[in-house]
Amino acid sequence: MSDKPDLSEVEKFDRSKLKKSNTEEKNSLPSKETIQQEKVCVQTL
Numbered sequence: 856m857s858d859k860p861d862l863s864e865v866e867k868f869d870r871s872k873l874k875k876s877n878t879e880e881k882n883s884l885p886s887k888e889t890i891q892q893e894k895v896c897v898q899t900l
Contacts, residue, residue, distance in 0.1 A: 885893075
């Protein structure tokens with residue numbers, strides 16, 4: 856066995872056949888009320 860991986864398939868790969876996709880970030884920040892509630896819960900522990 857060889858220590859190096861076989862890259863022959865990667866070299867043949869055609870990027871033009873890929874479909875375009877749009878990504879949307881869905882990482883919303885918590886509100887001030889939510890942060891305050893978390894602080895209260897942590898302090899009671």
